[in-house]
Amino acid sequence: MLTRIARTAVARPRWVVAVTLVLMVLCGAIGATVHSHMKSGGFVTEDLDSVQASQYLSEHFPGSEPNYVLTVTAEGVADSPAARAAADRALAVLGSHPDIVSGVQSYWTARPDLKQAMLSKDRTHALILASIEGDDAELPVRAAQLSEELQVESGPVTVRAGGLAASFADINTQISKDLIIAEAIAIPITGLLLALVFGSLMAAALPIALGLFAIAASLGILRVLTSLTDVSIFALNMTTALGLALAIDYSLFIVSRYREELTNGATPAAAVIRAIQTAGRTVVYSALVVALSLSALLVFPQYFFKSFAYAGIAVVAAAAAAAVIVLPALLILVGDRIDAGDLRAPVRRLFRLAPRADKQPRETFWYGLVVWVMKRPLSIALATTAFLLLLGSPFLGVQFGYPDDRSLPTGVASREVGDILRTEFDADMASSATIVLPEFRGSTAELDAYARDLSKVADVPAVLSSAAVYRNGMRVAAGVPEMTDPQHGAYLSVATSLDPYSDAGGDQLDTVRAVPAPSKALITGPAALNQDSVNAITGKLPLAGALIALTTLVLLFLFTGSVVLPVKALILNILSLAATFGAMVWIFQEGHLSGLLGFTSTGTLNLAMPILMFSLAFGASMDYEVFLLSRIREEWLAGPKTTEGNTEAVAMGVARTGRIFTAAALLMSIVFLGVASSGVSMMKLFGLGCALAVISDATVIRGLLAPALMRMMGVWNWWAPKPLVKLHNRFGLHEAEETPAPTPGILEKSASA
Incomplete structure (x- = not known):
């Protein structure tokens, strides 16, 4: 099939490019408004006790669960006439939105016995509490609209908005701004590195073109999905980052093989076809592995996770299709101009370096490194494994928590309100638990x-x-008295002086749950919401992990014909990711490097981020594994089936691909580090974690541990029981035969045209 696709693209390159441009424009037009149709929630589901409690309060006791907090801060004291005037204005604005705002309370209007809890210790901050109606997708939008009317940032009296609703509104706004900055950082740096890695401006332009197509196609697909189901706005980050990263990877694989075939004397058309038969086949298998890894997110009930699966599968499919269909046509149209705009020569002259000389595989750094590793495989394997386990050890103490205002940088309004509530008040009014007794009579x-x-x-x-x-x-x-109703039960508000996301906050919630209630009790609030959501997510983790493992093992068996190599690849990838997760716990949960990276440690990690990191980084790791195994298998099939033949196949496979997948990892990590520049700590965690996972996998795993293990296993690398051998012979992937040079009457004429 790939051969037929390649021949069609080579024979009619202009038609392929024209159709691609039409599809790109069409998808771009459809997806241009996708942002306005996506939702900002999706972290919880309606079956959680805490969510049901909130819904019950909203229906029967409106305004009983404040999720929007205003701090009125005066230069003097909160009892001043100026502070009272600012409060009256804020109360009037809140009162003008009765359809979405209820339960408004304030220091100035509260009963005398409740006023003290709404005044700070130094008497300069006073509170206005309100409840904004809506689900987790509507709350941030409504909170942002209210905050625009209410906030006063300067003057003798300031008014700032906080609480759960305002915090998520600010997080969404910050992420949207950061995405633009990330792209502004990543794209120029990536473009420069692409020119150096690919060797020319012309070659560097190809992956950017493919990346733009993949992103446009994915946006169009997501826009269609928004009319069918809920899609999280956070998935846009994956669409842009992963689209560009995979386009770079796939282009690098195919263009490198194309140039290799040209060097071996093939015509451009024959080189394109051979590159698609080999590297293109690897790209398709890699895309399948990445897509199936991301599809495991579909097992989670929250549409936040499902959205990343939708976006990931769409962008992987678009990038792979562009690589095996559009790239061959572009290569034919570019022809000998593939090396136009070579930057490496002028850069070498600038730094007074010797002219670059092409090396044979056995003369490369990677060949020498792998030969050195395979002379001492046991010691290298033990030392590398011990190092990765040491890095991963902090993950044993991981604590998960729901994101709050501390995810934001200092200076953002909801973060400032949160800091004031935590430090200036005896009890954090935004962290109170609410106990609902729906059946109490x-x-x-x-x-x-x-x-x-x-x-x-x-x-x-x-x-x-x-x-x-x-x-x-x-x-x-x-x-x-309004806290009880003869027909609809009752509720109680339980204040806390603890961080609801801390271990102590969780233990306190367990103690509260253990207090005998007069009837069935449901608890809501930050601590309960965090505990319920973490339990709901972790309950699906075994199924998601099993699906990823099973699909990986099956695909790699069909790819290699071995049962040993898939198991080895799975273990190495898990080991690599465990080391990355351990580093993330050490940095973000324990707070090391917080000053350097600019975030506030809360003692917990947002559970959603490690899950997304695992799915994405696992797919990227398998991307390099498939590419490496493809070349090692090619060398193995062409050489003697002995221990020495296995050793040489590993060394030559790494020598031919080491520079390529290391460059691909560097370029992909630049894209993720752009995401890590975000001011939101959970996005910083996601970007930095993915970048470290990709870099460590392409260096420590592929350069040291994988060759050492393959040397120790020898010819057993390629073993499979006889029934599975027969299965692979029938359904597995087999090396494509060399394609003879096409006749000038068909392909060469189209290339010259």
């Missing part, structure tokens, strides 16, 4: 006793119910 005395018991839990400053306000088991004020 008992007496006030029963509710009173329950509230009293809850107030005895450590680090609970107060419990508010319809019966009373309690501190340390003591009644301190009258309750709020």
